Amino acid sequence: GASVVLFASGNDSVAVTGTSSNEQGAYSLQAESGQYRLRASFIGMKTVWRDVSLSQDTRLDNIVMLTDTLLAHEVTVTARFIEHKQNGNLYVKIPGNPLAENSDGLQMLYKIPGVWGLNVYGRDIAAIYVNGRKLTMPRQAWSDYLKALDTSMIESYEFKPVAGSELSGDTNGSILYISLVKAPETGAQVTIDLSESYRFKQCVPTTSPSLNMAIGYKKFQSYTFFNYAHFGSNKANTESNRYYFDNLNDTTRYSSLSTKDFSGQNFIIDQSFAYEIDNDNLIEANFNGLIFPNRLTWGHNRTTYNDTGLDFGQYTNDTTLYNDANYGAYAAYTHTIDTLGSRLKASLEYTYLDQSSRQWTERQYTDSLHMLQTRYDYMAHGISPKIDFTFKPRNKISFNTGLQYLYTYRNNNFLQQETGYEDVVKPDNTKESIYSVYGNFIGQWGRLYTQAGIRIEYCDGIYRYKNGAHTSFDEWVFLPSASLQFTENAKLGHTIALHYSTHIFRPYAAYFDPTVYKYSEYTYMVGNVDLKSAYIHSLQLRQTLWNSFNIVLSADWQLRNIETAFTPSPDDARVYTYKPINYGSTGKYQMQLSYGKQILPFWYINGNMSASYKSENSYNYGIQHSWGCNVSIYNQFNLPMGWAISLNAMYTKYERTYNYQADDHYSLSADVSKGFFDERLSLNFGFNNIICNERPIRTIYMDKYTSY
Numbered sequence: 001g002a003s004v005v006l007f008a009s010g011n012d013s014v015a016v017t018g019t020s021s022n023e024q025g026a027y028s029l030q031a032e033s034g035q036y037r038l039r040a041s042f043i044g045m046k047t048v049w050r051d052v053s054l055s056q057d058t059r060l061d062n063i064v065m066l067t068d069t070l071l072a073h074e075v076t077v078t079a080r081f082i083e084h085k086q087n088g089n090l091y092v093k094i095p096g097n098p099l100a101e102n103s104d105g106l107q108m109l110y111k112i113p114g115v116w117g118l119n120v121y122g123r124d125i126a127a128i129y130v131n132g133r134k135l136t137m138p139r140q141a142w143s144d145y146l147k148a149l150d151t152s153m154i155e156s157y158e159f160k161p162v163a164g165s166e167l168s169g170d171t172n173g174s175i176l177y178i179s180l181v182k183a184p185e186t187g188a189q190v191t192i193d194l195s196e197s198y199r200f201k202q203c204v205p206t207t208s209p210s211l212n213m214a215i216g217y218k219k220f221q222s223y224t225f226f227n228y229a230h231f232g233s234n235k236a237n238t239e240s241n242r243y244y245f246d247n248l249n250d251t252t253r254y255s256s257l258s259t260k261d262f263s264g265q266n267f268i269i270d271q272s273f274a275y276e277i278d279n280d281n282l283i284e285a286n287f288n289g290l291i292f293p294n295r296l297t298w299g300h301n302r303t304t305y306n307d308t309g310l311d312f313g314q315y316t317n318d319t320t321l322y323n324d325a326n327y328g329a330y331a332a333y334t335h336t337i338d339t340l341g342s343r344l345k346a347s348l349e350y351t352y353l354d355q356s357s358r359q360w361t362e363r364q365y366t367d368s369l370h371m372l373q374t375r376y377d378y379m380a381h382g383i384s385p386k387i388d389f390t391f392k393p394r395n396k397i398s399f400n401t402g403l404q405y406l407y408t409y410r411n412n413n414f415l416q417q418e419t420g421y422e423d424v425v426k427p428d429n430t431k432e433s434i435y436s437v438y439g440n441f442i443g444q445w446g447r448l449y450t451q452a453g454i455r456i457e458y459c460d461g462i463y464r465y466k467n468g469a470h471t472s473f474d475e476w477v478f479l480p481s482a483s484l485q486f487t488e489n490a491k492l493g494h495t496i497a498l499h500y501s502t503h504i505f506r507p508y509a510a511y512f513d514p515t516v517y518k519y520s521e522y523t524y525m526v527g528n529v530d531l532k533s534a535y536i537h538s539l540q541l542r543q544t545l546w547n548s549f550n551i552v553l554s555a556d557w558q559l560r561n562i563e564t565a566f567t568p569s570p571d572d573a574r575v576y577t578y579k580p581i582n583y584g585s586t587g588k589y590q591m592q593l594s595y596g597k598q599i600l601p602f603w604y605i606n607g608n609m610s611a612s613y614k615s616e617n618s619y620n621y622g623i624q625h626s627w628g629c630n631v632s633i634y635n636q637f638n639l640p641m642g643w644a645i646s647l648n649a650m651y652t653k654y655e656r657t658y659n660y661q662a663d664d665h666y667s668l669s670a671d672v673s674k675g676f677f678d679e680r681l682s683l684n685f686g687f688n689n690i691i692c693n694e695r696p697i698r699t700i701y702m703d704k705y706t707s708y
Contacts, residue, residue: 002027002040009035009051082112082547084495086396086449087442088485090114090159094151095181099604102636102644102673104193104684105149105178108157110634110648113596114550116608118142119174120159121542121552122592126173127163131180131223131272136328136351137290145268148210148227150191150682155179162499162540164481165438165453166388166400172503172536180223183216197686206231206686219277225270231295235261242700244308254312255305264295264322280336285329292324311365318361325354340392351382370419380410396444400453404436410509416519424517425466430509432461440481447490451483463509471512471529477504493547498540505534507562511580525578532582535559552592559585563658565619584617588655606634614655621659621701628655642675663697 004027005018016036021027033055040063041047048063081097084090092112094100099111109117118125128135128142137145160175167175183189191212198206210227242254270288277283301316332347361372388402409431416424440453461473481501488494513527540554560582569575592610599605612628632650639645648669654662668691673684 004029005039005041006031006052007037007039009037082493084485084487084493084497084544084547085158086444086485086487087451088161088449088483088497088499090120090161092157092159094154094156098598099636100151100154101638102642102675102682103151104195104682105146105151105154106143107147107636107646107671108151108154109146110646111596111604111606111636112157113548113606114544114552114594114608115159116594116606116632116634118176120176121161121174121540121550121594122554122590122610123161123174123538123540125176126171127167128176128178130178130270131274131284132177132332132345133272133284133286133330134349135288136349137268137288137326141266141268141290144208144227144229144266145225145270147195148193148208148212148268149178149225150193150210150212152189152191153180153212153214153223155181161497161542162481162483162501162538163503164451164483164501165440165455165479166402167455168404168406168434168436169455169457169477169479169504170506172505172538181214183214183221183223185216186218187216189214191681193682193684195684195686197688206234219275221274223270223272223274225268227268228265229268230265231263234263235259239304239697240700241697242308244310245701252308253305254303254308254310256301256303256312258299258301260297260299262295262297264292266295267291267293282334282336284332284334286331288328288330290324290326292322295322295324296320297322313363313365313370316361316363318359320357320359322357323355325352327352338392340395341390341398342392343390345388347386347388349382349384349386351380353378353380355379368419372416372418374417375413375415377413378410379412380408382406382408398442400440400442402438404438406432406434406436408432412509421520422518424519426510426513426515426517427466428509428513429464430461432459432509434459447487449483449485449487451481453481455479455481457504459506461509463512465513466515469513469515471514471527473507473512473531475506475533477533477535479503493544495542495544497542497544499538499542500540501538503536503538505536505558505562507531507533507580511562516577522572522574523576523578528580531562531580532560534562534582548596550592550594552590552594554590554592556588557585558587561586561618563619581619583619586617587615589613602638604636604638608632612655616656616658618658624656624658626656626661627653629653644671644673646671646673659701661699661701663693663699665693665696667692 002021002025003018004021006016006029008016016031017029019027019029031054036052036054038050038052039047050063052060081093081099094108100108103111106117109115114121135142135145156179158177160177163171163173163175193210195208196206197208206229208227208229211224213224215222238258240256240258244252244254268290270286272286273284275283297320299318303312303314306312329350330347332345334343334345336343355378357376359374361374363370363372384404384406386402386404388400390398390400392398410429412428414426435458436455438453438455440451442451457477457479459473459475462470463473464470479502483497483499485495485497488496511527511531512529514529516524516526518524535558537557538554540552543551561584562580563583564578565581565583567577567579569577590610590612592608594608596604596606608630610630614626614628616624618624630650630652635647637645651664651666653664667689669689670687671684673682675682
C-alpha cells in the first residue's frame with residue numbers, strides 16, 4: 001500500500017511515525033496531540049503533503065493521489081516489462097513496452113539498463129538463439145539481422161549474463177534468447193523496413209530493405225525474414241606506429257598512414273516453420289543463409305617515417321575480392337511430459353561455409369617493385385545432433401541434462417606468391433569430433449535461487465597438412481558453472497547475483513602444422529603439436545536496484561594462454577621463427593555502472609560507464625599492466641506523428657593486448673525513424689560517426705626484427 005509518514009510541523013526531515021495503508025487504503029497512526037505534516041506517497045503517484053492537527057482519535061479526510069505521468073511511465077517499464085528472473089536472467093517483454101516504440105531489434109538493445117548493443121553487463125554476447133535455435137550466421141552479420149528484425153515481431157528478449165554448462169565449452173560471454181510473437185491463428189502479419197545509413201562526410205549510403213512476415217494457419221506457423229544490404233564507400237584512415245627495441249634498449253620507429261575502403265552487398269534469409277501436433281508435441285524446422293557476393297576492398301599504405309634499418313617499402317597498394325556463403329538448417333522435436341514443464345527435446349543442426357578471397361598487392365621499394373598475390377579458399381561442413389532433457393519433480397526445482405555431438409570437416413587452402421620468394425602453400429584438411437555431456441541442478445528456496453552444473457567435453461581431431469604431414473589432437477575438458485541470486489525486494493526490483501563459469505579456447509588446426517614455412521627473408525613459422533586448450537574462468541557479482549540501476553564487478557582469468565613465441569636464430573639475430581605455445585596468463589578486472597531512466601515523457605536515456613584493469617604475463621613481452629575505460633550514452637526522443645530521433649555517444653580507452661595498443665576512440669551517431677500504418681512500415685535514416693576520430697592511431701611495440 002501507500003507509505004504514510006508523520007513529520008513534526010516545520011521540520012520535514014524528522015519523521016515522528018509512519019505506516020503503510022492496506023489494500024483498501026486505510027491506515028492508522030499513533031502520535032501525541034499537536035501540529036504535524038503528513039506525507040503520503042506511492043510508486044507511480046504524485047506525493048501528497050498535508051498539514052494536520054491531531055487530538056484524541058482524529059479522523060482525516062480521504063487523501064486523493066494523482067498519477068505522476070513521468071514516474072508512472074518509468075515504473076510501468078521497470079515493473080511490467082523488465083524483470084530479473086529467479087534463474088539470474090534478465091527478461092524484457094516487448095509487446096506494449098514503451099521502450100520498443102520506433103525501434104528495431106538492434107536499437108532496442110541500447111535501451112535496456114545493463115545492455116549496450118551486443119554487450120550485457122560488460123560481457124560480449126557470445127551466442128544468439130531465436131525461438132530456441134542458435135543463430136549460425138557469422139558474428140559480423142548479427143547487427144544486420146537484428147537491425148532488420150522489427151520489434152513488432154519480437155515477444156521477448158532474455159539475457160543470460162554468463163554462459164553456463166548447457167552451452168558448448170567455447171561459448172565465452174553472455175547469451176541472448178529471442179522469442180518471436182506467435183503468428184496469427186489464421187492470417188499473416190507483415191512488416192517492411194527501409195534503412196538508409198550515411199557515414200559522415202561520405203556521400204555513398206548503405207541501403208538496407210527488409211521483410212518480416214509471420215503466417216499462421218491452424219496449428220502451422222511460418223516465420224520469414226529477409227534482408228538485403230548494399231554497402232557504399234566506407235573509407236577509413238589509420239596512423240600506425242611500430243616501436244622497436246634491441247638488446248641495448250635503443251628505440252627505433254616505423255610509422256605509416258593507411259587508407260582503406262570497401263563496398264559490396266549481402267543477403268540474409270531466415271525461414272522457420274513450427275507445427276503443433278497437439279498441446280504436448282511440437283515440430284520445428286529452419287533454413288537460413290547469409291551470402292556476401294563480390295565484396296571489394298581497397299587499401300593504400302604509405303611510409304611516413306622509418307629509422308629502424310628495415311625496409312618496409314615506400315608504399316603498398318592492395319585490392320581484395322571476397323565471396324562468402326554461409327548456410328544452415330535445423331530441425332527439432334519437443335515433447336512436453338507434464339504440466340510442471342518437464343520436457344524432452346531432440347534436435348539436429350547442419351552448417352555449411354564456403355569462403356574465398358583473392359588479394360593483389362604491389363609493394364614499392366627503393367630499387368624494385370614487388371608483386372604479391374594471395375589466394376585463400378575455405379570450406380567447412382558441420383553436423384550436430386543433440387538431446388536435451390529437463391525434469392521438474394516439483395515447483396521451483398528442476399534437473400537438466402543432455403548429450404551433444406559435433407562433427408566438423410574443414411578444407412583450407414592458402415597460396416602466397418611474391419616476387420623474389422618461394423611460394424607459400426599451406427593446405428590443411430581437418431576432421432574433428434566433439435562429444436559433450438552436461439548436467440544442471442536448479443533450485444529455489446524462498447528468495448534464494450541456486451544453479452550448479454558441469455559440462456564434460458572430449459575432442460578428437462585429425463589434421464592433415466602439406467606433403468602428407470599430419471597430427472592428431474585429443475583432449476578432455478571439465479567445465480563447472482554455478483550461480484546464486486537473492487531477491488532483496490521483488491516489488492522494488494532489488495536483486496543481487498553471483499555467477500561463475502569456466503570456458504576454453506581450443507587451438508585452431510593451423511596451430512598444429514609441423515611444416516616449417518618461410519614467409520619472408522627473416523621470418524619462418526612452424527606449428528606446435530603439443531598445444532592444449534586455454535582455460536578461462538569468469539566471475540561476476542551484480543547488484544540491481546529498481547530494475548534500472550546496475551553495479552557489476554567482474555573478473556576473468558585466462559590460464560595456459562596460446563601465444564605466438566618469437567625465437568631468434570643462434571646464427572643470425574635477424575632471423576626469427578614464430579611458433580604457438582602455451583604460456584602465461586591474463587587477468588582482467590572490471591567495474592561497470594549502468595542506468596536507464598525516462599527523463600521526460602518523450603525522452604529516454606540509457607547510460608553505461610566502466611573501468612577495467614588488465615594484467616598479462618607474456619613470453620615475448622613480459623608482464624604488462626594496462627587500464628581501460630568506456631562511457632556510452634544512448635538517447636531516444638519520441639516525437640509526434642510517429643517520428644523518433646536517437647543519439648548514440650561513446651568514448652573508449654582500450655587496454656593493451658600483448659604488444660598492441662589501440663588509440664582512444666570516440667564517436668557520435670544519430671538515427672531518424674518514422675513509422676507508418678501502425679508500425680507495419682518503417683523508415684530509418686542513420687548518420688554514423690558525425691563526430692569521431694578522423695585518424696585513429698595504433699601503436700605496436702616490437703623487439704628488433706620480429707615483424708619484418
